Amino acid sequence: MQAFYGLKEDAVVRAIKPVGFQDTRRAIWSQEALDIAAQEKDNPIEVIITLRGGERFSPFGGQMTEKAWKNQGNAHERVFDKILKNVSSRPLNANFMPEIGVVTVKLKHSELVKLYKDADPRILHISVNQPIAEPLLSQSTSVINMPEAWSHGYTAAGQNIIIIDTGVRSDHRLLENGSGQSKVVFEACFASDSGSYTSFCPNKDANGDSQPLGLVGSAQPLSNCGNCGHGTHVTGIAAGKENLTYFSSGFQGVAPDANIVAVNVSSHRWNGIEWRANNLTADVVAALEAVEDASTAENFYQYYTVNMSLGGNTFGDSQSCDLSEPAMTNAIQNIISRGVPVIASAGNQGLVRRDRVGRPGCISNVIRAGGVVGDGSIIYDASNLGTPSNFSGPLFLAPAIVESSDTETRTDVSYKDGTSMSAPHVAGLYAVIKAAAPGISTNDATAWIDSEGSVSLVNPCVDNTNCSPEERWPHTVKRIHIPSL
Template sequence: MENFFKSNQIKSNQIKSNQIKSNRILVSALMGLLISPLALSADYHKDDYEKLLKEANKNGVASVLIALEKAPLVEIQSSLITVASRTDSQAELLINELGKETSRTGYWNNSIGQIGLYVTAKGLQKLIDTDLAISFMPDSTRTSRIRAEGEDGSLKEIESLLDKQGFANVEVFLNIDGIEYDISTTGGEDSYKPISSSKLTGVATAANIATSLITSSSNTQGIELISSTATSMRLKNKPSFTAKIDREAYLDLRENENVRAIRPIGFIDKREAYWSAEAMELSAKNPEKNMDIIISLRGGELFSSRTGYMSTSAVTSQENAHARAINSVFTNAGLPPSFNSRYDKTGAYSVALKYSELKKLYAQKDNRILSLELNKPVAKVMLNRSTELINMPAAWNAGYTAAGQNIIVMDTGIRKSHHFFSKNGQSKVIYEACFGTTSWTGYTTGCINPDSNGDSPLGLVGSGEPSVNCSKGCDHGSHVAGIAAGRAGTGSLLPYPLPSGVAPKANLVSVNVSSHKPESDVGIFRIDILAALTAVKSAMTPNTNNNPYTVNMSIGGTLRQQDCFIGTGTGTNTSISRIIKELTSIGVPIVVSAGNDGVSLGIGSRNGMSWPACVQETIKVSSVTNDGVTLVTS
C-alpha cells in the first residue's frame, strides 16, 4: 500500500493541491446550500441559538459558524478569486459591525462564504439582526482546529478553572524536536532525558517560540509569564513555559500550531483505566487459548494523537517513549516484550496472551496502561445512499466529479469486475488490501494468503475482493463502493438520470476488513479496523494536509457512550479514536455511517449515533428523506 500511495502521489503532485482545494470547496459550498435560506436577517435554528446562548453566557463567548452568502458552485468553479474577494470584504464588514462582541481570536475564513468567530451573547443578537449574514449555527469544525491535545482532560480542567476564577496557571508544552522522555508511572510529570550538545539549539528555538507566542497573541494582556522556556529547558530538559492566562489567551493558545499541549500546573491524568473484564473472564474459561488484546498507553505530557502537526523527529521521539514504556510494563509484570508494535505512534499495541500471562498484567495494573481492550467483532456493515436528494447533479454540472481523488472503502471488499466500476475498460479499483482475524471463537479471516495476523500482503491482487467464505452481507462493500464512486458508462453524467455514485470520477481503494463465521453476519474486528487505518496513515505524506484520499466506513456496532471516547472518560475503543485523529490531522477525512439503532440518548435522537460515527472528527452520514415519501436509512 505504501509504495502505491507514494508513487501515485508523485504522479499527481502537480494537480493534487488544486484537486484537494476543489474537494474542500465542494464540501464547504454544499454546507452553504444546506444552511443558507434566503432572508433579510440571519436565519438560525431555535435549538442551535439556545445552545450558543448557553455557551456564551457560561464562557463569555460562543464558537459560531456564519454563512455570509450562498455562492453558486458554477461561480466558485469559474471565478474563485472574485468570490473570495467579495466574501472576504463582507467578512470584514461583519466583524466591524460586531465590534467588541467578537475578536480575531480563533477567526477562520474559507473565502467562499463561511467564517468562524467567537461571539458574545450580545453579538449573537447582532447576528440575528444583521443583513451581512444569511445564517449561523454552532461551529462543529472548531474541534478539528484545536492543536493542543486534550484527551487526558487537561483542557477541560483549564476551562473549569477559568469558569471559577477567570484565570488559570498553566504549563504550555511546545511543539519542537529533539526531546526524549519517559512516561510517568503516576500520570504526573514525565522524566526528560538530558539534552545533548547537538540538540542545544532546541532550547533557543523553544524560547523564541514562547516569546513569539506571547508577543503575537491577539490578547497579550491575557498572558502573564511565570517562568521562561529557557529556564525550564535548562532545569528540566523539557520544552515548556508556565503562565497565568485568561480565557481569550486560552482560546488563542489551544489553536496555535506551535503548541502541543496546555495543562494546569501540577496536572495529573486522573482518567480511570479500562481493563476489559470480558477478556479476563473469557481467558479464564479457556486458559490454554491465546487471548488477543489491544493495549493503549496514557502517553505522557508531550503526547499528541495529532501527529500530522508534528515533525518526523518529534513523532519518532513519541514512538520511542511508548516503546520504552510498554517494554517496562511487560518487564515489571514478568513477561517477555513480544507484541505487535505497528501502532506505536499513538501508543497502541496488540498482543496474544494465555490466561497465566494475562493474570500477571492484571495483577500489576500498571498506571501507564490507559486501556486493555479485547479484540472482538465490534462492527457490522451498514449502508447509506442517494445522490439526487443531496443535490449532486448540480455539483457534477459545475465540474465537481472527484477527478484525481481516491476513496478508500473499508468494508467487505469490492467486486472490481462489475461494470459499475469500469473506466475505459479498466477497473476503478486501483489498489487492494485485506485485514482479517482467525479466532478460536469460530471466526475466519476473509483474506487470501493470510499471514500470522490474518492479513493479506499489502497490494496483493484480489485481496480486496469479497471473501469466498462469506455467508451473509458479502455484497455490502460493492454496494457501498457503487454509491461512493460507481459510474455506468463513460459518457456525460448529465442529463440525469445516468446511474452514478456521488464521486463518479474518483478512484477506489478496496480494503476488506471482514471476518466470517458460518451462518452469521460479517464480523469486523477491532484490531482489523486499527490495522487498516494504520496502513493508510503510514502510506500518507506526513506533515501536510494535501493527501487526496478519503476513508469511507459504512460500518457500526457498539452503542454505549464510553465507546465513543467522549470527554475525559476512557472508552473501549481508545486506539481507534486516536488513529482517526491522526488521519484527520493530515487531511484525510473519515466518513462513517451514523447507524440506525440509536444510542442511550434515545432511538431517533438528534444527538444519537452509532460507533464509530460518534467519535470526534469523523464525518457522520445519516439517512435522507425523499420528500416525506420514504425514509432511506443509513
Template sequence: MPASRSKLTPGLMRTLALVRDRRREVSIIVRYRPSWRIVRTRLAMPGIRHGYHYHLWPFAHMYVTVDALVRIELDAAVVVIYQDLPVTAYLDTSMSRIQVPRLWSEGLTGKGMRIAIIDSGVDAEHPDLKGRVAAVQDFTGEGPNDRHGHGTHCASIAAGSGAASGGEYRGAAPEASIYSAKVLGSDGLGMMSDVMAGIEWAHDQGVHVVSLSLGSSGSDDSTDALGETCDAVVDEGIVVCVAAGNEGPNPGTICTPGSARKVITVGAATEEDQVATFSSRGPTADGRPKPDVVLPGVGIIGARARGTGMGTIVNQYYSSASGSSMATPHAAGVCALLLQAEPDLTPHQVKERLMFTAIDLGADRNAQGTGRVDAWRALRSRGQAPQPTEPAPGPGPALGQGCLPARLKVVFWGR
C-alpha cells in the same frame, strides 16, 4: 489498584467479569506512553501474543490471558486498555435528490481525489469499478476480494462509474480513485483492531476521504481506541464519514465510531425526505447531538459483487439495499467533490459546509442532524457564515437506552 484508577475501560471490565478461565485469551488494544520498542520489551511475558502495531498512533493490539492483563495494567508505560470490539457492516434517484448532477455539470467528478472504502473489500472487476481501484489491502486473512458484497455496494455509491447501467447508477464522485481496505470478512464481521489498521493504511496511501459504513456496539461516547483513531486521522487532514447505525428509532443508539467528535456522522433518509425509522439517533453518552447530517439510505441501488447476494438482487450487476451504510458513501463522494473544487478545505470546513447548508427536514436534531445534505448548496456556500459551535454536552440517553453492551466484533450497518 483501586477501581477508580483502573486502566481498563468499563466495557472491558464487563467482559472480564464473565470470564471464568483465567487462561482464556482476550483481544485488547493498549494505549501506551513511551516508544513501542520499550513497551514491547517490557511486555514480553507469558500470556501475551502481540498483534498489530500502529505506527501513527500510540496503540498496540494484543491477545492476552486474564492473568497477563493484570500485569499489563500495572505497567507504568500503559495508559489505558481497551476491549477489541467486533464490528459489522451497516447496510438511481438518490444522486439527483442531493443535487450531485449539478456539480457534475460544473466539471466536478472527483478526478484526482482518493476515497478509502474501509469495508468487506471490493470487486475490482465489476464494470462500475474496473480500472478505478488504485490499491487494495486485506486485514482479514481471506484475501482482498469482496465475498460479502457490502464493500462493493458502498464503493459504487461513492465512486462507481455506472458503466454497467449506461450511467444510471453512477456514484457521487465517478472519477475518484478507490482505495479498498478489507477489514470485514465474508460474514460481514470484523474486529476493531483491523479497522484501525485499515484506517492507518488509508492514511499512508494519501487518501482525501475515508468512508466507514460499519460500527460496534461497545461505546457511544468516543472514549474507545477506534473513535480516538478516527478523530486523530481527521486531525491529519483526512475527512472521515461514518455511518450512524441502524438501531433507531430509540435515542442514544449511535455507537463507535459514529460517536467520534470530529467525524461526519451520517444518518439515513428516505426518498420522501423523512429520517428512516431504522436510522440510529443521538445523543451520545456525554450528551452531544448526533448524527451530523442525513443522506439517502433506503432502497439504494449499487454494484453487486460477483457471487454475492447482499440486499435485493436487481440484475447480474446490481442490488438494492437500505441502511446508514448506503447513506455514508453518498457523503464521502460529496466530500470528494467539494475537495476537488476547493483543495485547501480542512476536514472541519467540509463538515461545516455540509451541516450549514443541509435541508432541514423538520425532525429532531438527534434524528436528522442539521438536515439532509444538498451538495449544490454546499458548493455554493463559500464565504457564508459557518455552522455554530457544537453545543456543550448535556445529559446522555436515559437509563436502559443507548448502545448495547459490547459483544466483541465490528459489524456492517446495512439492512
C-alpha cells in the same frame, strides 16, 4: 521578540509536554476480558492494550515532527516489551502499532491476571479484540441533486475515496473508469485469526494481514459470505461511474470520477451455513494507522476522503465514545488532524434509541451520516441521529435505501438499506467539493455543506402526539442537497 514568537509556534516545541504533565483520564481495564479469559482457561484470548500518549496532534500541542513521532513509537515499544515480559515468559505473537501506543496480543487467563495485578499506570485501556461492527446495510443521487453538480463538471476527478469495509470487487462494471479499467487504485487487507474468527487475507502474515501493503487483489471480498458484498455496494454509491453498456442512464455514484482505495477489514466467522464478516477493532485501527502513515505525504489531505460504513451492534453511545475506544480515537484523530475528512454511518438502532450514535461515528470530529428515505423529506426510521450537544462533528442526512453494485457477478446490483448507505453519499460529496475547490479545508467544506449544500429537515412528527416515540425528534437536521449552480 520575533525569535521568541517563532520558537513559541515551532511544531517541535508545541508538541513537547511540560514537566509534570499528568494524564488525568481514568484508566479502563475491561472486566469482560478477564471473564472471557477465565472461560477459555489455558486458551489465550486476544486483547488490545492502549498506552497513554498516543496522540500525534493536539490543538495546543501542534503536530509532532516525523522524528518525534518515531521516537514516541520507539519509547512505546520499549514500554510494551517490558510490560509483556513481566506477564509471560513464553514467546508472544504481538502486533505493535507503536506510534499510537497500541498492541494486540494473545494472553492466557493467568497472564492477564498478572497484567491486571501489575496495573502499570502507563496503560490507559485494555479490552478484548472483538467486533466493533458488523457491516450495516443501502441511494439516490437525484434526491441530493448530484446531476446538477455533474452537469457543471464537478465529478471529483483526481480525488481518492478510502473505503474501509468488507472489501471491494474491483472488476465490477460499475467501478470501471470509462476505459474498461478498474477505479480501484490501491488495496489492503487487515484481519485477525482470533478465537472463532478467521482471516482470509491473501498472503497473510502472522497477524492475519496481507503483505505487502498494496498487494493487488488483497481487498477482494470473500465468496460464500452472507454480508461480504457490503463494501462493494458502498463503493458503488460513493464512486460508481455510469456505464451505459451494462446499466441505465444516470446509474452512478456521487463522485463518479474519483479513484477508490479499497481496504478490507473483515474477519470471518462460520455460522453453520455461511461465513459472516465482522470488523474487529484491532484490524480497523491497523487500517486507520496505515492511512495515517500515508497522510504524512505532502498535500495528502487535498486528495483523500475516508468512508467508514461501520456501526456497533449495540444501541450506540449517548455521547462521545473517545475514552471507550482510545486506540481508534487516536488513529482517527491523527487522520483528521492532517485535514482528511472521516465519514462514518450514525447507526441503525434509531427505532430503539435515536439519540445515540454507533461506533465509530461517536468519536469526536467524525462526520456522521444519518438516513432519509423517499424524496428525502422523511427520516429513515432506523437511523440513529445523536443529540447534537453530546457530539462534536457534524451530522448530515442522505438516502438510506439504495440500489448499487454487489458481488455475485460483475454486473450484479442489489438494494440494501441503512445508514451505511448514507455515509458514502456524504463521503462522495466531500470528494466532489475537494476537487472543485483544491486545497479547501475540511472545516470549510463542512461549512459550505451546512450553509449551501444542504436543506433543513424538521421531523413532521415533532409535535404530533399521534406519532410513536421513536418518530419524534426535537432537533432540526440537515440533508445534503446540491443547490442550483
